[in-house]
Amino acid sequence: MLELLSAPPVDPLWDLSAEFAADPRPERLDLVLGVYRDHTGATPVMAAVKEAEIRLADRAVSKEYRGLSGNTAFNRAMLSMVLGTDARTARATAVQTVAGTGALRLLADLVRQTRPGTTVWISDPAYVNHRPILEGAGLTVRTYGYGGGDDVMLEDLRAARRGDVVLLQGCCHNPTGADPAAETWEALAGLAEANGWVPFVDLAYHGLGDGLDADLWATRMLADRLPEVLIAVSCSKNFGLYSDRTGCAIVLGPSRQTLRHVETALQNAARVLYSMPPDHGAAVVATVLEDAGLRATWRAELDAMRGRIAANRADLVAHLEALGCPDVAASLRRQKGMFSMLPLTPEQMRRMRGQSGVYGTNAGRINIAGVCAHRIPFLAQAVAATLDSPATPPGGTAGLPATAGPRTAW
Structure with a gap:
């Protein structure tokens, strides 16, 4: 059986992370994965989260299943x-x-159950996992x-028709860092109507752009x-709960009966995929949000x-202007949130990895939230x-160490 499996495509982000790990240069800089890092380069556990975890441990509540909808207080x-x-x-x-x-x-499964073959519109460029998730659920993208x-x-979304679904990132667009203006959001609502x-x-980055x-x-x-919606x-x-894999699916509908059907459909989809979600992260979030002091x-x-992410971006813009790169600086100045999109070609991004050990995606995305302030220069x-x-000559390495591993095409 297994010999019939052809080589599947590798995940582009984790492939780059593996390439970074194999690079021996101590000055190399990992700006690939979307994690927040503080001024020391660590991804911290938030103080409110630590306190919530202590309270949960002191209560020593049961580890019994929470049910198909998960933690209802969290919901x-x-x-x-x-x-x-x-x-x-x-x-x-x-x-x-x-998560x-x-x-x-x-x-996506709910959409497929409602109307198989539904067309879902995504941005170009998009978060790298949007298309695989939607197509994996059997939808047309x-x-x-x-x-x-x-x-x-x-203009493109004027072609979206009744029954279509349009995937919109609520804030801090990944990978571009550019959000629609308020009047554009209003126009989108008008088109949908x-x-x-x-x-x-x-919604993955709320609170990290202009405020919660x-x-x-x-x-x-x-x-x-x-x-x-x-x-x-x-x-x-x-909440910094990366490894606790905590998330929520919300549906707004026209009637309570419709919403009961929606909840059952979501529960059934969860039952097939993973049965019930892990409780720890959800219990932490519920503890934080239900307590006024922890919430504050x-x-x-x-x-x-x-504030630190915004300061990083402003500092990078200032340094790029001082180095005679006004076009790149102007592009970054308009962006917000964890990610910035450098206006560089895939070849230039590969060259930057080879020459300087700075790792971003081939599309130009860098994690501005992952840079220590002293590394901005x-x-x-x-x-x-x-x-x-x-430009790198054909077959050239542009200084990439032989031990740095293969380069991704993404």
């Missing part, structure tokens, strides 16, 4: 945090998922232009304007993280040197 807390008002939460249901990825997949101006996105397509909002409520504004506006929520970034501590920590110099250096 209530997530509905309240994301939607903000009782009027919105009354129109919604939620189930806990295995934001699990939420995306459960909601089309793309709309993104990053070339809001008019391009709006007029043409009958359903918004599918991916500002980052949730677009999602809440869509909830106010439209009868149906799908929302996939991740707690990996804004968490909000302050989240604001501090957002090094990063700026690497970008400038890449722009100044000649």
Whole structure:
């Protein structure tokens, strides 16, 4: 049997991470994976999370199964945090998922159950896992232009028809770091109303762009304007619960009976995929959000993280301008959140890895939240040197150490 398996494609991000790990240069810089790092280069456990974990350990609650919907206190807390008002939460249901990825997949399965073969529109460029998740659920994927101006996105989405689903990142777009203007969000809601397509909002970075409520504004506006909205929520970034895989699938619908059917459908999809989600991360989030003191501590920590990310970007922009790279600096200045998209070609990104040991994706994405402040000048110099250096000759390595491993094509 196994000899019939052809070589599957490798995951582009983890392939680059393996390449980074094999690079012997001590000055190398890993800006591939989307994790927040503090000024020491560590990915910290937030103080509010630590305190919640201590309280949970002291209670020594049972490890019994929570059920197919997961931790109900977590689900209530997530509905309240994301939607903000009782009027919105009354129109919604939620189930806990295995991180934001699990939420995306459960909601994709819900779409397929409702209307097999549904067309889902995603941005181009998009988060690397959007297309595989949607196609893995049996859906048809089309793309709309993104990053070339809001008019391009709006024009492309005029082709979305009744019954289609449009996947929108609620804030801090991955990989571009560029978000639509408020009036563009309003125009998108108008298109959805007029043409009958359903918004599918991916929320993974709320709190790390303009602030928690500002980052949730677009999602809440869509909830106010439209009868149906799908929302996939991740707690990996804004609670620092990367390895605890904590997320939530939220659906807003027109009636309580519809929402009961939705919850059952999501539960059935979860039963097939993984049965029940792990409880620890959800219990931590519920503990934080239900306690006024812990919630305030968490909000302050989240604001501090957002401030450090913004300071990193501003510092990089200033260094690039000083090094004579005004076009790159101008591009970065308009971005927000954990990621920035460098206006470099795939060949230039490979060259930067080879020459300077700075690892971003071939598409130009770097994790600006993963840079220690004292490494910003090094990063700026690497970008400038890449722009100044000649192209790599065919078959050349541009200084890449022989031990650094194969290069990904992504």
